[in-house]
Amino acid sequence: MIREKRLRVALICGGNSAEREVSLAGAREIEKALDPAKYSVVRFDPASDLETLIKHSHEIDVAFVLLHGPYGEDGTIQGMLELLNIPYQGSGVLGSAMAMNKHMAKTQYMQAGIPTPDWVMIKKDQNFSPSEISKRLGLPMMVKPCIQGSSVGMSIVRRERDLRKAIEQALEFDHRIIVEQFIQGRELTGGVLGLDPPRALPLVEVIPGEGHEFFDYEAKYTPGATRELCPAPVEEPVTRKAQELALAAHEALRLTAYSRTDMILDESGSLWVIETNTIPGMTPTSLFPQAAKAAGIEFPRLLEMLLEMAVKAHRQCL
Numbered sequence: 001m002i003r004e005k006r007l008r009v010a011l012i013c014g015g016n017s018a019e020r021e022v023s024l025a026g027a028r029e030i031e032k033a034l035d036p037a038k039y040s041v042v043r044f045d046p047a048s049d050l051e052t053l054i055k056h057s058h059e060i061d062v063a064f065v066l067l068h069g070p071y072g073e074d075g076t077i078q079g080m081l082e083l084l085n086i087p088y089q090g091s092g093v094l095g096s097a098m099a100m101n102k103h104m105a106k107t108q109y110m111q112a113g114i115p116t117p118d119w120v121m122i123k124k125d126q127n128f129s130p131s132e133i134s135k136r137l138g139l140p141m142m143v144k145p146c147i148q149g150s151s152v153g154m155s156i157v158r159r160e161r162d163l164r165k166a167i168e169q170a171l172e173f174d175h176r177i178i179v180e181q182f183i184q185g186r187e188l189t190g191g192v193l194g195l196d197p198p199r200a201l202p203l204v205e206v207i208p209g210e211g212h213e214f215f216d217y218e219a220k221y222t223p224g225a226t227r228e229l230c231p232a233p234v235e236e237p238v239t240r241k242a243q244e245l246a247l248a249a250h251e252a253l254r255l256t257a258y259s260r261t262d263m264i265l266d267e268s269g270s271l272w273v274i275e276t277n278t279i280p281g282m283t284p285t286s287l288f289p290q291a292a293k294a295a296g297i298e299f300p301r302l303l304e305m306l307l308e309m310a311v312k313a314h315r316q317c318l
Contacts, residue, residue, distance in 0.1 A: 008040050009040065009062055012045075014047055016047050017072060019069045020047075022281065023066050023072070033299050057086055063088040063310075064307065067279065069148055074100035089310040094254050099275075102178050108252045111252070122177050124176070133163065142155075143156075143163070143170045167179065187263075188206070188265055189260055189262045193258045200244075238269070246260075249273055257309045260287060261276045282303075
């Protein structure tokens with residue numbers, strides 16, 4: 001019996017974004033979970049290994065991109081992999097770029113009829129009136145860099161006089177920021193998995209612990225700081241609507257294979273889409289793998305599915 005060769009996987013992780021350590025932590029879990037009898041995994045860190053990746057591109061069967069934030073989740077590395085003719089998991093250049101840019105994503109949501117909180121975009125060195133923004137959006141407000149993940153640079157503004165400082169702080173992370181209407185309520189996230197058609201996974205409810213006004217960076221990555229309930233304990237009509245919105249956001253942003261959309265269920269029972277992640281965290285206890293597990297897909301199998309879809313999607317484009 002002839003044994004099939006192992007699939008050569010380039011695990012692209014690390015990078016230069018503020019989420020470098022999150023990426024490296026996930027990469028360690030992926031390496032542990034992938035069956036060494038099926039996969040030969042080699043790490044490439046864009047912070048130091050881009051030349052090596054290009055040099056050895058002909059030896060790579062498929063790439064698993066685990067870069068969060070700019071230069072990894074925004075279509076940049078995806079474009080490079082396409083130039084090198086290397087299949088990769090997840091969304092392409094267009095979808096990745098649109099989802100990563102909060103202003104662009106929210107614009108797409110609105111065009112698709114997806115409810116999202118009102119917002120204002122501000123560019124670096126642009127004049128703005130805190131009173132006019134406050135009058136339009138009300139208090140409190142969320143201030144966010146346009147292109148960052150893991151809640152980096154985000155803050156809640158509860159007093160109009162604090163808005164300018166919050167904007168200046170967010171502009172340290174990006175040259176464009178958004179100020180967004182704050183929606184009080186329960187934080188839900190909905191995963192989507194599959195090529196044609198994609199399917200909605202069970203919802204997860206995220207409950208930040210004391211001292212965290214929202215699911216910020218520390219709440220995400222400090223052990224014990226957050227409770228995560230999967231499947232989310234919400235009524236069936238809410239579950240169905242949230243899953244429909246996750247699928248609608250996935251389609252509106254032209255995404256492929258998988259995504260995770262964050263939502264707020266407000267006190268009136270309405271759902272609001274906040275943002276969509278194209279490369280969600282990938283450890284066994286991360287939100288997306290939790291949802292997959294609730295759907296009967298264990299972590300190693302989830303990784304295999306993503307790699308299989310990467311190869312299939314690439315072949316369909318040839």
